[in-house]
Amino acid sequence: MANFFDEPGQDEIKESPVESCINCAPQAWKICIIDDEQAIHDVTLMALKRFKFQNRGLEFYHAYSAQEAKTLFDQDNEFAVILLDVVMEADDSGLQLVNYIRNTLHNSLSRIILRTGQPGIAPPQTVIEEYDINDYKDKTELTVQKLNQTMTTALRSYRDLFALQQHRLGLEQVISSTSFIHRQHDFGGFITGLLTQILAVLRSSHEPVDSIVSAFISRSGDFQHAIIEEGTGIYENMRGKSIDSVIPAPTMERINQVIKLGESLFLENESIFVFDNGQHYAKGIIYIARKLDERDIRRKLLELFCNNISIAYTNLSLQQELEQTQNEILMTLGNISEFRSWETCAHVQRVSHYSALLAQIAGLNEQEIPIIASASALHDIGKIGISDDILHKPGPLTEAEFETMKSHAAIGYDILKSSHRPVLKAAAIIAREHQEKWDGSGYPRALKGEQIHIYARIVAVADVFDALNNDRCYKKAWERDKVIQYFNDQQGKHFDPRLCQALLDNIDHFYQIQDTSE
Numbered sequence: 095m096a097n098f099f100d101e102p103g104q105d106e107i108k109e110s111p112v113e114s115c116i117n118c119a120p121q122a123w124k125i126c127i128i129d130d131e132q133a134i135h136d137v138t139l140m141a142l143k144r145f146k147f148q149n150r151g152l153e154f155y156h157a158y159s160a161q162e163a164k165t166l167f168d169q170d171n172e173f174a175v176i177l178l179d180v181v182m183e184a185d186d187s188g189l190q191l192v193n194y195i196r197n198t199l200h201n202s203l204s205r206i207i208l209r210t211g212q213p214g215i216a217p218p219q220t221v222i223e224e225y226d227i228n229d230y231k232d233k234t235e236l237t238v239q240k241l242n243q244t245m246t247t248a249l250r251s252y253r254d255l256f257a258l259q260q261h262r263l264g265l266e267q268v269i270s271s272t273s274f275i276h277r278q279h280d281f282g283g284f285i286t287g288l289l290t291q292i293l294a295v296l297r298s299s300h301e302p303v304d305s306i307v308s309a310f311i312s313r314s315g316d317f318q319h320a321i322i323e324e325g326t327g328i329y330e331n332m333r334g335k336s337i338d339s340v341i342p343a344p345t346m347e348r349i350n351q352v353i354k355l356g357e358s359l360f361l362e363n364e365s366i367f368v369f370d371n372g373q374h375y376a377k378g379i380i381y382i383a384r385k386l387d388e389r390d391i392r393r394k395l396l397e398l399f400c401n402n403i404s405i406a407y408t409n410l411s412l413q414q415e416l417e418q419t420q421n422e423i424l425m426t427l428g429n430i431s432e433f434r435s436w437e438t439c440a441h442v443q444r445v446s447h448y449s450a451l452l453a454q455i456a457g458l459n460e461q462e463i464p465i466i467a468s469a470s471a472l473h474d475i476g477k478i479g480i481s482d483d484i485l486h487k488p489g490p491l492t493e494a495e496f497e498t499m500k501s502h503a504a505i506g507y508d509i510l511k512s513s514h515r516p517v518l519k520a521a522a523i524i525a526r527e528h529q530e531k532w533d534g535s536g537y538p539r540a541l542k543g544e545q546i547h548i549y550a551r552i553v554a555v556a557d558v559f560d561a562l563n564n565d566r567c568y569k570k571a572w573e574r575d576k577v578i579q580y581f582n583d584q585q586g587k588h589f590d591p592r593l594c595q596a597l598l599d600n601i602d603h604f605y606q607i608q609d610t611s612e
Contacts, residue, residue: 122153123249124172128163128191129179129209134233138177141238147249160187164194173204174252175245180210180221189225196226203255205248209233257391292380292396320379327383341381349379358397360386367396369403378407417464420517424471441560442471447607448556455596456552469520470553473528476506500537503529520549528553531588543590551590555581555597558588563608574605 125142127135135156145152155173157163159182176195180188188208195201207229208221221230228251229244236244322332322340332340341349345364352359352366359366367380380400386393425442450467458466477485480502484495491499506525510518527541527550534542546554562572562580572580581598585591597604 122151123147123174123252124155124170125152125245126155126157126163126166126173126176126204128157128160128176128182128188130158130182131179132158134179134209138241141241142245145242145245147246148253159183160191160194163191167195167199167201171199171201171204174256175248176204176206178206178208180208189221192225192227202226203252203259205229205252207231207244207248209236292382292399345381349381352379358400360393365393365396367400369400369407378403421468421471424468424517424521427472427475441564444560444607445473445553445556446470448559448604449553451600451603451607452552452556452593452596455600456548456593458548465517465520466524466549466552468517469524469549470556472506472510472518472521473524473553473557474502474506475509475521476502476504476525479505500529503527503538523547524550524553526550528557530554532590533587536588546590551593555589555593559597559604560608563605 127138129135135158139154142152155166155170157166161183163178178188178191180186182188184190188210192206192208195204195206205228206226208225208227209231211233221227228248231240231244320337322329322335322337325332329340337349338346348359348361348364349366352368356368358368363383365382365384365386367382369378369380380396382396386396425446446467449470450463453463453466480499484491484499487495503526507522510522510525513519513522524547526538527546530536530539530541530546530550531554532543532546532551534540536546559577559581562577563574564571578598578601581589581594585594
């Protein structure tokens with residue numbers, strides 16, 4: 095062993111048989127020594143006691159047999175370098191362990207350096223050709239200098255391979271996170287999902303996530319009065335608070351600088367990212383209370399992610415603008431039909447709110463609820479085809495007049511049926527079927543029970559509830575007790591009994607909508 099350790103006379107190193115740490119610092123390089131000779135462990139530690147690579151020390155783990163090493167690897171497989179003896183329990187224990195590491199654990203990153211005191215048992219050329227190792231050394235040739243050189247070369251290789259893997263994993267996470275963000279359909283889900291995905295991108299690095307992250311967004315363009323939409327760490331419980339009430343003035347100045355220049359800013363203790371859809375009212379800030387220097391892969395990944403966020407934010411803004419425009423058009427059309435029958439415009443809005451609430455209680459999915467809320471506005475659109483004499487008649491209709499009035503359901507369907515848009519397709523169904531009754535006595539097709547579409551059954555309840563609670567040209571609004579009694583009587587007759595009961599069980603919520611519209 096004289097050639098291996100060239101600093102004789104030093105005290106023997108005492109250590110744990112499982113783990114020891116020399117020159118250990120945060121994120122030290124993890125080194126695994128596998129050898130059945132205690133002396134090899136001792137002199138390796140002594141030889142590398144002052145070793146550093148990229149200002150990081152070494153953290154050592156120890157195993158004294160191939161089987162003990164397997165147990166160690168099953169618990170922790172993230173070693174930068176493995177110093178592995180060839181001959182232990184058996185002549186090929188080390189070689190079999192190489193196969194286990196590479197093929198069973200699928201660990202291709204760890205640099206494996208085989209060390210042997212019996213090179214004749216495992217010829218170097220054969221071993222290098224047949225096994226996925228990175229170096230093969232005779233123990234007698236490893237002086238302190240050569241061991242340090244070998245370790246430097248191995249760690250440099252591991253560092254570069256690890257960086258490539260982290261870039262790949264990080265890019266995969268950015269792609270996945272971007273895809274998730276693009277699927278959001280409202281600003282609340284966008285911001286909540288944004289923070290979650292930012293943390294996921296940060297965790298794609300091998301380093302621990304100790305950042306305090308907060309996402310800020312303002313559609314007014316005035317960040318002095320913007321609010322914290324979502325946050326974590328010290329900002330976790332500050333949602334809804336104004337930024338300038340919780341962020342120090344110097345930080346606010348830097349945030350405003352980022353907003354003005356449209357460029358991210360990286361300082362000693364914080365990183366500020368900006369995403370911007372090009373509109374003054376739609377800028378967003380991601381504030382991370384942690385430094386991300388130029389070499390930190392997370393900085394590059396987050397910059398890439400923020401570029402994609404800007405696109406997603408633009409798309410979401412445009413989508414919401416289109417949806418708001420669509421809803422205004424639908425409400426306007428619905429109001430036109432109600433105006434012709436001397437109903438108030440509030441009727442359309444109330445039926446929309448009632449329908450959305452009832453759909454939610456009935457368990458419709460999140461995509462269907464806004465569709466039925468918008469489509470319900472056109473439930474009586476067919477009334478534009480009915481004459482004023484019938485629509486405005488204060489008394490009961492004659493049989494012939496009632497037959498004419500009934501045609502509004504078919505007229506509404508004919509107006510809307512050609513559209514392939516989800517909202518207008520739903521509106522066509524509602525227009526035709528909202529006058530059908532659960533017991534089959536309704537019109538225009540005398541549908542019964544679940545033959546009637548759920549959308550129409552919901553709007554039927556909402557429409558009648560509003561009609562009974564408000565004045566019409568032919569009647570006064572009913573008292574609350576009478577309305578409740580009517581819906582109790584009509585369960586399973588006029589209305590779907592399940593929906594009718596849902597209304598009655600939540601009647602106070604429906605009357606809140608009624609009261610706030612007056």
